[in-house]
Amino acid sequence: MKPPIVLIHGAFAGPWCLDNFKEFFEDRGWTCHVPALRYHDGDPKAEPNPALAKTSMEDYTADLATFISSLDTAPIILGHAVGAVIAQKLAARGLAKGIVLINPNALWGILPSTDDERAVAKGLMKGGEFWNTAMRVAFDLIAPYAFNKLDPSMQHKVFDRLGPESGTVMFEMFFWMFDDRRAVAVDTEKVTCPVLVLSGAEDRAVPSVTARKVAERYRHRAEFQEIADHAHFMFLEPGWEQIAGLCADWMAKTLRP
Numbered sequence: 001m002k003p004p005i006v007l008i009h010g011a012f013a014g015p016w017c018l019d020n021f022k023e024f025f026e027d028r029g030w031t032c033h034v035p036a037l038r039y040h041d042g043d044p045k046a047e048p049n050p051a052l053a054k055t056s057m058e059d060y061t062a063d064l065a066t067f068i069s070s071l072d073t074a075p076i077i078l079g080h081a082v083g084a085v086i087a088q089k090l091a092a093r094g095l096a097k098g099i100v101l102i103n104p105n106a107l108w109g110i111l112p113s114t115d116d117e118r119a120v121a122k123g124l125m126k127g128g129e130f131w132n133t134a135m136r137v138a139f140d141l142i143a144p145y146a147f148n149k150l151d152p153s154m155q156h157k158v159f160d161r162l163g164p165e166s167g168t169v170m171f172e173m174f175f176w177m178f179d180d181r182r183a184v185a186v187d188t189e190k191v192t193c194p195v196l197v198l199s200g201a202e203d204r205a206v207p208s209v210t211a212r213k214v215a216e217r218y219r220h221r222a223e224f225q226e227i228a229d230h231a232h233f234m235f236l237e238p239g240w241e242q243i244a245g246l247c248a249d250w251m252a253k254t255l256r257p
Contacts, residue, residue, distance in 0.1 A: 003076055005025055005078060006033045006071075006075045006078070007033070010082045010084075011165045012165045014040050015035070018080070019034075020241075033075070039051070039055065039134075039166075040163060050134070055166040056168050056181070068096075073097075075096065076255060077091065077095075078247065079099070079100070081206060082105055083102075084104030085107065094190070096193050101211075103203050106214070107217065110214065116204040121174040131170070134165070146232035149230055149232075188218055195218045195223070197222055200227050202229065202230060205232045230243065
């Protein structure tokens with residue numbers, strides 16, 4: 001029997017962004033769950049819950065650990081970007097049968113690899129004490145780095161569905177060297193399940209060199225693939241079906257009972 005799949009969206013987004021993958025996998029007999037991260041399930045244009053500002057990556061992880069513990073069997077966990085970091089933290093707790101990491105953000109200890117990656121962090125700094133806010137991302141910041149393989153009309157459609165994000169989480173992700181809690185640290189030796197890392201070759205937000213460094217922490221347990229002609233939101237980009245198929249084939253082959 002196939003294990004269930006838990007899909008975890010990334011920052012500013014919601015379960016909606018993984019609808020393509022969910023439908024693709026369900027059509028092939030998988031049971032899928034797409035929980036929203038804490039405070040990410042409402043109207044994206046509404047005033048955010050003030051508590052979002054101080055919500056941590058550890059809070060997101062704890063919520064999902066509780067959800068996964070309610071399932072009958074350990075799932076495959078597929079996470080995007082921030083969601084991919086959470087997937088690894090859950091796997092380190094022994095809660096995953098396998099993990100698929102789509103454009104995973106850097107873990108604790110991995111420095112920015114490119115000028116583009118550093119530019120995203122610099123863009124955050126322009127927001128003042130962003131770590132004390134439930135922040136929103138500007139179109140001019142996200143579009144060149146994360147939407148660069150979406151056509152202009154699709155860029156605006158996706159942007160219009162983005163909501164606020166925890167400034168604390170953004171601080172933990174991009175300025176991990178100042179985070180005493182080490183919220184994005186993962187004890188990779190405790191991740192004993194198979195790992196698939198997929199990186200869009202044209203992702204400017206999380207470049208392939210960074211995703212490869214994440215994969216290298218798992219040595220022989222991880223398979224890394226750089227996907228040509230794709231960027232950060234590869235599950236919404238033209239040709240997403242091939243990527244979903246690649247994931248499905250890996251899950252069926254690697255996690256065969």
